[in-house]
Amino acid sequence: MTRTTPPRPHDLLALFPQLDAQARNAIRLHPRHGEPTAAESSVGGPLLWPSDEPWPVCGLEHEDLFDEPFPESVPGRRVPEALIPVAQLYYRDVPGLPWPDRYDLLQVLWCPRDHPEGEAPYNPEFQVRWRTAGSVASPLAAAPVPLTCNENYVLERCVLHPEAITEYPHRDAQAPGWKVLGHGGVWGIVDPFPVACDCGVLQLPLLTAGSGEFDGGTGSWRPVEEAGTGWEFADPVGVTIGRGYSLQLYYCPASEDHPNRAVMF
Secondary structure (H helix, E strand, O other), rough: OOOOOOOOOOHHHHHHHHHHOOOOEEEEEEOOOOOOOOOOOOOOOOOEEEEEOOEEEOOOOOOOOOOOOOOOOOOOOOOOOOEEEEEEEEOOOOOOOOOEEEOOOOEEEOOOOOOOOOOOOOOHHHHHHHHEEOOOOOOOOOOOOOOOEEEOOOOOOOOOOOOEEEEEOHHHOOOOOOOEEEOOOOOOOOOOOOOEOOOEEOEEEEEEEEOOOOOOOOOOOOOHHHHHOOOOOOOOOOEEEOOOOEEEEOOOOOOOOOOHHHHOO
16 A cells, blocks of 8 residues: 655745755655565565675673563573574665675664664664675575564564655655654764764665654654544554664765765654
């Protein structure tokens, strides 16, 4: 089913025509509860993973204050902890992803615990894989799961309904919720700083993990097709970042091999 962002309450370009030069394409993912397969784009769903490739684990220090057993964990399994799927995005579904001449599949995972020394401290820690789907000859049947987790970082399985939009560097022109590309978040939790790679190149937003799709202050972003549904589709993924913030993953346009930055907004 198509999901369509309503017309914005204000014509920002009429009010601030200089914003036109700063337009950026973004893809709202519109995750909704479902049972995606590894052959589909998803949030929280299974990944098309080669059976002969080690599953990623987390080697960072964890803050265990809010940890509890992962829903599908096996007691007594040894550490280090396995990561869990966050998003699988096929380029055919999400136009504009980087390096389409080399890849057709983006996979994002994270460790569902707090990391005091992580890229975005006291948040999940991301890992990224760029792939060509056709190269996965023997897919992994079942992914490992961690022993413990912070339940705020465990995702519900969701199918996607991607929608292309245009964003501008203005609070009212940046979509809430789960999305790809677009602009950086609205600074407020911390003072603004350049999200720069170690190589010196400014990194760009890749994936935004939101604490819900909309709330009382962002209801104007509720899809047209879901008007009048109350809060039913407000938080399908079930992730909470901090006190209801967003966690944004960045990439370096100079190389996919450079480390990814992350910022909480």
